[in-house]
Every structure is written in C-alpha cells, then in structure tokens.
Amino acid sequence: MAQQEVRQRRPSIHDVASHAGVSAATVSKVLAGVTTVKPENAQRVFDAVERLGYRVDPLASDMRRAKRRIIGAIMPEFESEFFGSMVTELEGLAEQRGYTLVAASSRESEAREKEILARMHDWRVAGVVLAPVRNEHGPAADFMKANGMTGVLIDRVLSDDAFDTVSADSAAASAEVARMLVGNGHSHILVIGLAEQAATVRARLEGFRTQALALNPSVRIDVITSEVSVEPLRASLRDYFARGERPTAVYSLLLKGTLVALSEFRRRGWHCPNDISLVGFDDAEWMQVTWPAIAAVVQPVRQIASEAMNLLFRRVEGAVGPPTARLEPCQVLMRESVGSPGSGPHSGGGDRQQPPLS
Amino acid sequence: MAQQEVRQRRPSIHDVASHAGVSAATVSKVLAGVTTVKPENAQRVFDAVERLGYRVDPLASDMRRAKRRIIGAIMPEFESEFFGSMVTELEGLAEQRGYTLVAASSRESEAREKEILARMHDWRVAGVVLAPVRNEHGPAADFMKANGMTGVLIDRVLSDDAFDTVSADSAAASAEVARMLVGNGHSHILVIGLAEQAATVRARLEGFRTQALALNPSVRIDVITSEVSVEPLRASLRDYFARGERPTAVYSLLLKGTLVALSEFRRRGWHCPNDISLVGFDDAEWMQVTWPAIAAVVQPVRQIASEAMNLLFRRVEGAVGPPTARLEPCQVLMRESVGSPGSGPHSGGGDRQQPPLS
DNA sequence: CAAGAACGAAAAATCGATTTATCGATTAGA
DNA sequence: TCTAATCGATAAATCGATTTTTCGTTCTTG
Numbered sequence: 001m002a003q004q005e006v007r008q009r010r011p012s013i014h015d016v017a018s019h020a021g022v023s024a025a026t027v028s029k030v031l032a033g034v035t036t037v038k039p040e041n042a043q044r045v046f047d048a049v050e051r052l053g054y055r056v057d058p059l060a061s062d063m064r065r066a067k068r069r070i071i072g073a074i075m076p077e078f079e080s081e082f083f084g085s086m087v088t089e090l091e092g093l094a095e096q097r098g099y100t101l102v103a104a105s106s107r108e109s110e111a112r113e114k115e116i117l118a119r120m121h122d123w124r125v126a127g128v129v130l131a132p133v134r135n136e137h138g139p140a141a142d143f144m145k146a147n148g149m150t151g152v153l154i155d156r157v158l159s160d161d162a163f164d165t166v167s168a169d170s171a172a173a174s175a176e177v178a179r180m181l182v183g184n185g186h187s188h189i190l191v192i193g194l195a196e197q198a199a200t201v202r203a204r205l206e207g208f209r210t211q212a213l214a215l216n217p218s219v220r221i222d223v224i225t226s227e228v229s230v231e232p233l234r235a236s237l238r239d240y241f242a243r244g245e246r247p248t249a250v251y252s253l254l255l256k257g258t259l260v261a262l263s264e265f266r267r268r269g270w271h272c273p274n275d276i277s278l279v280g281f282d283d284a285e286w287m288q289v290t291w292p293a294i295a296a297v298v299q300p301v302r303q304i305a306s307e308a309m310n311l312l313f314r315r316v317e318g319a320v321g322p323p324t325a326r327l328e329p330c331q332v333l334m335r336e337s338v339g340s341p342g343s344g345p346h347s348g349g350g351d352r353q354q355p356p357l358s
Numbered sequence: 359m360a361q362q363e364v365r366q367r368r369p370s371i372h373d374v375a376s377h378a379g380v381s382a383a384t385v386s387k388v389l390a391g392v393t394t395v396k397p398e399n400a401q402r403v404f405d406a407v408e409r410l411g412y413r414v415d416p417l418a419s420d421m422r423r424a425k426r427r428i429i430g431a432i433m434p435e436f437e438s439e440f441f442g443s444m445v446t447e448l449e450g451l452a453e454q455r456g457y458t459l460v461a462a463s464s465r466e467s468e469a470r471e472k473e474i475l476a477r478m479h480d481w482r483v484a485g486v487v488l489a490p491v492r493n494e495h496g497p498a499a500d501f502m503k504a505n506g507m508t509g510v511l512i513d514r515v516l517s518d519d520a521f522d523t524v525s526a527d528s529a530a531a532s533a534e535v536a537r538m539l540v541g542n543g544h545s546h547i548l549v550i551g552l553a554e555q556a557a558t559v560r561a562r563l564e565g566f567r568t569q570a571l572a573l574n575p576s577v578r579i580d581v582i583t584s585e586v587s588v589e590p591l592r593a594s595l596r597d598y599f600a601r602g603e604r605p606t607a608v609y610s611l612l613l614k615g616t617l618v619a620l621s622e623f624r625r626r627g628w629h630c631p632n633d634i635s636l637v638g639f640d641d642a643e644w645m646q647v648t649w650p651a652i653a654a655v656v657q658p659v660r661q662i663a664s665e666a667m668n669l670l671f672r673r674v675e676g677a678v679g680p681p682t683a684r685l686e687p688c689q690v691l692m693r694e695s696v697g698s699p700g701s702g703p704h705s706g707g708g709d710r711q712q713p714p715l716s
Numbered sequence: 717c718a719a720g721a722a723c724g725a726a727a728a729a730t731c732g733a734t735t736t737a738t739c740g741a742t743t744a745g746a
Numbered sequence: 747t748c749t750a751a752t753c754g755a756t757a758a759a760t761c762g763a764t765t766t767t768t769c770g771t772t773c774t775t776g
Contacts, residue, residue, distance in 0.1 A: 009424075010482070012732055023756045028734060038754065055480050059417055059426065060732035064761045066367070068417065078446050084436035088463045100481070102460055105446045122413050123458075124368070262647040271649070289621040290648045291629070370762055381726045386764060394724065418762035422731045 011052040020048035031056065058100065067316065072120035072128040073103040074113060074140070076156075080255060081284050082299060083131070086154075089305035090129055097313060099126065108133050113140045117149075127151055127312045135199040136160040152312045154304055158199045159325030164311040166326045168299040170200050170281070171207030173330035177251055177279050177297065178211035180332065185340045186249040186277065188220045190240070192233060192261065193253030195225040204253045204281060222247060230256045237264050248341035249277035255284065258294065273339030283333060292336035303328040369410040377406035389414065416458065425674065430478035430486040431461040432471060432498070434514075438613060439642050440657060441489065444512075447663035448487055455671065457484065466491050471498045479505055485670045489513040493557040494523060510670045512662055516557045517683030522669040524684045526657040528558050528639070529565030531688035535609055535637050535655065536569035538690065543698045544607040544635065546578045548598070550591060550619065551611030553583040562611045562639060580605060588614045595622050606699035607635035613642065616652065631697030641691060650694035661686040 017024040022041050030037055030045040037045075048054070062068040071094045075083040087103050094101040102120065106113035110133050117140050120128060128151035132138050136157040144151050145162050157165045181189055191208060193201045205223065212219050224240060226232035237260060252258040258280030265276060272278050272292050279295045280287075287294040307326050375382040380399050388395055388403040395403075406412070420426040429452045433441040445461050452459040460478065464471035468491050475498050478486060486509035490496050494515040502509050503520050515523045539547055549566060551559045563581065570577050582598055584590035595618060610616040616638030623634060630636050630650050637653045638645075645652040665684050 013734095014732080024733080025735080025757080026755060029755090032734085036754065041755085055476075057482065057732055058480055059420060059482065060761095061734075062417060062761095063421060063732075063763095064734045066761090078436060078442035079439050080442070081437050084438070084442050087461075088436050088465070091462060100460065100477075101462075102458065103445075104449060104459075107446070118413075119458075122416055124415065124417070259643060259647050262644075266647060266649055266651075284644065285617060286620075286642065286644045286648075289617050289624060290644075291624055293624075371764095372762080382763080383727080383765080384725060387725090390764085396724065399725085415762055418731095419764075420731095421733095421762075422764045424731090 010057075011054045012057075013054070016045065016048045016052060016054045019052060020044040066124070067126040068124050069099045070123055070125045071099045071101050071312070072117075072123070072125040073101055074106055074116050074120075074128065074130045075103065076106055076108050076131055076133050078103075078105050080282075082255070082282055082301065085301045086131070086305055089302055090309065093305060093309040097309075106133055110134060110138050110140065113138065114143050117143050121147055121149060125149075126316045129154060129308050129312060131155040132157060134196050136163070136165060150312070150315045152308045152315075154308050156200050158203060160323055162323060164308075164315070164323045164325070166304050166308045166311065166328065167200065168297075168304065168330050169327035170204040170330075172327070173281070173297045173332055174204045174207035174251075174253075175211035176332045178208045179215065180295075180334060180338065181249050181251065181277065181279065182212050182215040182219060184249075184277070184338065185342075186247075187216060187218065187341075188222075188247045188249075190222045190224065190245075190247040190250045191253065192224045192237060192250065192257045194230065194233065194257070195227055201225070201253055208251060220247075230260060233257060234260045234264065237261070238267075241268060247276070249279070249338070252278070252280040255280060255282040258282070258296075262294075272337040277339055277341070278337040279332075288335065295335040295338045296333050298331040298333055300328045300330060368415075369412045370415075371412070374403065374406045374410060374412045377410060378402040424482070425484040426482050427457045428481055428483045429457045429459050429670070430475075430481070430483040431459055431488075432464055432474050432478075432486065433461065433489045434464055434466050434491050436461075436463050438640075440613070440640055440659065443659045444489070444663055447660055448667065451663060451667040455667075464491055468492060468496050468498065471496065472501050475501050475507075479507060483507075484674045485509055487512060487666050487670060490515060492554050494518040494521070508670070508673045510666045510673075512666050514558050516561060518681055520681060522666075522673070522681045522683070524662050524666045524669065524686065525558065526655075526662065526688050527685040528562040528688075530685075531639070531655045531690055532562045532565035532609075532611075533569035534688075534690045536566045537573065538653075538692060538696065539607050539609065539635065539637065540570050540573040540577060542607075542635070542696060543700075544605075545574060545576065545699075546580075546605045547607045547609060548580045548582065548603075548605040549609045549611065550582045550595060550615045552588065552591065552615070553585055559583070559611055566609060578605075588618060591615060592618045592622065595619070596625075599626060605634070607637070607696070610636070610638040613638060613640040616640070616654075620652075630695040635697055635699070636695040637690075646693065653693040653696045654691050656689040656691055658686045658688060 013024045013027050017027045020027065021044060026037060026041060027045050030042045058069065073087060073090050075087060077083055078087065091101045104116045106116060113133055128144065128149060130140060130151055131154050132140055136153050141153065141160065141163065151163055153160055153163050153165045155167050157167055159165050191205060195201060209221055212221060224236045226236060241264065250261050252261050261278055265272065270276050281297045283296040283298040287296055307328065311324065371382045371385050375385045378385065379402060384395060384399060385403050388400045416427065431445060431448050433445060435441055436445065449459040462474045464474060471491055486502065486507060488498060488509055489512050490498055494511050499511065499521065509521055511518055511521050511523045513525050515525055517523050549563060553559060567579055570579060582591065582594045584594060599622065608619050610619050619636055623630065628634050639655045641654040641656040645654050665686065669682065
C-alpha cells in the first residue's frame, strides 16, 4: 500500500519525460494543452504523470516568466473580522485564477508596510492588493509607483492618480447614519475617529455632517479624533464626558472606537439606547448578540475584494488607462443601540447591572 | 530625481558581477558572507550592489536547494481574533528567520485543507504549521505523513505519533472554570460545544467534568454538542431550554458557542449573571466592553505560535526523535457574566431592556 | 630551485520548468 | 523526381541564483 519509501526527491518533468519516452519539452507542451502533439504521445505523458504522481513545481515554473503567479496582500492587521474575511476572500479569488496569495500584516506601521512591499517586489509578484495604514499617499504607494509595480489600493483610500482604488462608500453610509440619528430626533451628536486615516475619515465625517445639517441646521456635531493610536482617543472621550458634555448619540467612525465608546459608557453606567445612542462604522458578529445589539455600518467585504481583484488582474494582463476609483455601497444595520433621545432617564448607574467605575 | 525610467528588468547577480568586474559566483559568496574573498573585491561588489539597488531574488535563490525558505500556515478561518493573531505571530516569527509565510484558510473544510496542503507541497515548503479543522488524525496529517513533509500541528490537537503538537491546555483551563462555577455554588451546569473537534473538545469536557465532580459529586452536568456546524447547536440549545431545562450556568467550549448562548439568552430575555451565568472558551476584545463583560478562557496565542515555530524549525534543521506534545497554560478571566445562582430573579424579561423575542 | 600546498576567483553544473531554435521525416507541389 | 512546405518532436537556451569543479597564482618547504 502506501507503506512505500518516503521519497526524498519528487519526480521532475524529466522523470516524466523518460518514463513516457519523450522529451521534457513535449511533456511541458502536453501539460500546457498544446494541440500539436501526437495523441499517442500525449496519452503516454498523461500515463506517466499519473503513475509518478507528478505535479508541476510552481516555483520552477515561475522562474522563466517576468511576472510570477503570486499576488501579495498587505493588511494593517489580521485580528479584525473585516480584514480577516478580506484576506479569505482575496485568497479564494487568487486561487481561482491559479495564483498564490501571500498575505502580510503591516501591523499599522507605515515603515513595516514599505518593508513588506519591498520584499514582495523581490518576489516579483504579479500584483499587490494594499490596504494602506494611513491613506493612498503613503510611502508604500510611492514605492510601488517608483518601482513600476502593479497594484490596487483598498479600504482607507478614496482615489489615486496612479493606482485603482476600491473602498466602501463611507460618505453615503455616514449620510444614512445621519438620517437615522437626526430622524430619531438627535440634535447633539458626537463623532469619534482616528485622524490618521485621513481620506476615509474625512469622507465619513463630511458625509455625516452634510446630511445631518441638511436635515436639521441647528444640530450640534462634536468631533473627537486622535492622531495615531486608540488610547489617546479614549482619554479625550473621558475628558469630554467629564466636562459634562452630554450628547444623545455617538457615531464611531471605526470599530475600535465603538469598543472605546462602549467601555466608556460602561464606566459611567450609561445604557444604550436609554442614556445614549450608539452607531459604529464596521460590523462584527458579536454586535447582534449583545444586549443591546449595536447598530453598525456593514462594509461590503466580498464586493470590495472581488472588484479589487478584477481591477488588479486587468492591470496584470496589461490594461492601460487612467486609474478608476470604485466606491462600494454599505449597508446600515439599525439595531437596539439607537433610540430617541429622552426616551429614558438620562443618568448614571444601571439599575440591575452594577456599574464598575473602577 | 526619481523621475527616471521605470525599469522593466531588475538587475540580476550577473549585472552586479559585471559592474564589479568579478564573476557571479564571487558576488554570491560575498553576499553570503564567505570570508575567502579579497577585501578589495568584496568592496567592489558592495559598491555595485549599492549603485544598482540589487536585491537577491528569493525565488531564484530557493531554486537550487531542496527545502525552500517558505513556511506554510493553514488555519480553519481568518475571521476570528484567535486565528488572526496566530497568523500575525507566525508571520513575524517566520520573517525573523528569513522565511516567507504563506497562509491559507481551510474554511473549516477537511477537503480544502488537504488541497491546500498539496499545493504547499508543490511549492516544496520547508515546513507547515497546520491547525486542523477536526483533529490530528485527519486526511491532512495523513497526507503530510505519506509525503514526508515536516510540520507542526496546533490548536485542535492533543498529541500525535508523527508530528509535534502545540495547543492550549484546555483541560487545565476547563478545570479552573469548573472551580470557578462550582465554587460559586452552581450545581446544574450546561456545557456546549462542537464534537467534530474531537480531541480538544473531549479534553475540555473531561477536564471540566472531573474537576466539577471532585468538588461537588452531586453536580449535574448536561452536554449539548453538534457534529459539524453551529446552527444545529443553536437548535439543540433552543430545544433544551424549551423543554424547561434551567441550568444556572453555561460553559461554552468554543467562541461561536458563546455567541449562540448569548443570542439564545437574549431571545428568552435572560440576563447574565442574574438569570444565568456564562463562561466561554476563547476570549475576544469585545467581551470586556459589553454589559455584562463576558468571562472567558484566554488562549496563549504568542506562546503557542512561538513554541510551534521553535519545534518546526528544529525539525526543518534535521532534528529527529519522537514528537513532543506541548500544552501551553491558559488564563481564565473572571468577569461579570458569572455570579452565584439565585442572586437575582430567575425569570424571563429584562426590566429596562426590551426583550426582542422575534 | 622544483614540487606541493594554499588561496582566490572564474568556469561550469545545477535546480525544474518554459520557450526558442533546430532537425528529421513525411507530404505537397512543380 | 526533386525541392519546398509542413508537422512533430528534440536539443538547447533561458530564468537567477548557488554550489561544485577547475584553474592559475602565490607561498611553502624540502
């Protein structure tokens, strides 16, 4: 049975050739589907392949072409549902086309982002799907430009003069959030976000503000952002509340911000939606099982991934022309964390859940 | 400035050689750090490398060795924090050693798992870190064995007679959960899990049961498992509660089970910990910001990743000997979702949060 | 001073495929 | 019948490195 020897060397195309009694070139042609091979020989090749269990070595196969069948993917992190499923999708799409996806995490560092990119360039990847840490104008995009790499930018980008871009339509989604909140009677709303992701944060903020003011010109919109990490944001938020500010709703422009908001609410003993309403950009599985369920903007991961790969392969196959900037529509999920202001006593202290306040 | 031509072909080692006035072999040796090269020539090589911006092509470099500097990683999914950070860790560790990590998601399918493994074998990866969908005795492990691949199994494994294994010490952690729950006076506990992950689920279950019975021989432990996906588990759990079963605590052996339990509690209007206590295996960021915060077992991701890579590289470098089975200790985070039974009214209906019951 | 050891570097083989050039045999056309 | 075109397949070049072999110098040493 399978209790043979553990073969050290795998059969090469030459082994197949000699077993089939033909040359290696003929084997290569047969496997590539060239039709100018005598059927009899083709059959012998197939038999030999079968008998030896031969499989093409993709590395050796890629040696001789300028562009290799490898696609690189660089994400700011792997830990979130959004980027996790993004990588899953991209991997599947690459695989469908016979490519191998090599994914790497920039860990929210632009320096690392560029290093990874350089390494992928060394591998002579056919293309790169880059979700930049900051925006489309970072050092990574410059590197790609300077080295003539082909790539697509996704997520924290709006448009670029050198690369195709694909992202969620943040502005439209934020406008819908504005309709939802202002429509529910909220007239003092706090928006929180990280400013470093300039392009998209600005789009989300402006989309929200424009729509909110259109619906109610006297609405008050406060904004709290922090430059790099999420902890300063937490501190600013804590200060803000400590100063006695009492917005009736909070819109977080990013997932980590939603978590920060929730934990600050906890800290003060506020409940959603009675004490304050909450909407977050970016959905997560747990948001529908907590009490209350958290309203969120769902990004179209599959569409973004699919569109990014389409655009990328078009370029890989040599398409020229000005870069396109795609915006994929989001879905806004209304959940229990959003209510009307004043529908419950606005005060500290839960009634049956003890407030920690530690 | 950088507005040069977009160079199509990158400089090869021969370009460096001719610019430096030496042979390609000498360039290779200099870059490999061989000391038997005249300092003057070495300097000329370095200068040429600098001037041309030369970097070794890892693909070509790997061609000539039997084992390539590529490590494969196969995870059941990328969407969860656990596997997401596992990939991040593994990638960093591989990179430290000059290896490239190629990660793929088996999407909880054993068939896909084996396909990916075959593809990685085609790439002649130096080693594989496999987190099997089911357990250590699946088709993927057989494939690795039959083809003489070197690898390490992690997460849903206990021990194997062919491969090193590394996983969280589920049994010990579960015992601690048992101490926590029984110590709090719970005498009717429901455990939920997916049976397909045989090895670990059994370990977690037995660790829990043994300890719980040791502390209180009359404790009642119900078990609900489902074979493949999580939806049947949800259905069984719903039936269970519908039959009038009223455990005072639930211990979920996996993250998705924790979500299912929470959503079923919601459905019935039960609050933690007053109506029922909850502990989940696997921690997540959101669990500390919800109200109540969810008690959870934290798996030592970094330790598992680091130990797995150590073992793997030991084998890659030719170490022989019987496989080792490592168990890394977990941390159990006590949070508000656990209380004493009977400390609140056990009934349906929240008081200020409206129960959805849809 | 001649033979052998030591040294440094170039030439060549190698990895496993693909692609181009070449070649022999058969068939077609004049 | 002889040359030309066609077909099928092989030999050889190529991709970009590494590693082994070979070779020419210089340095020892008897």
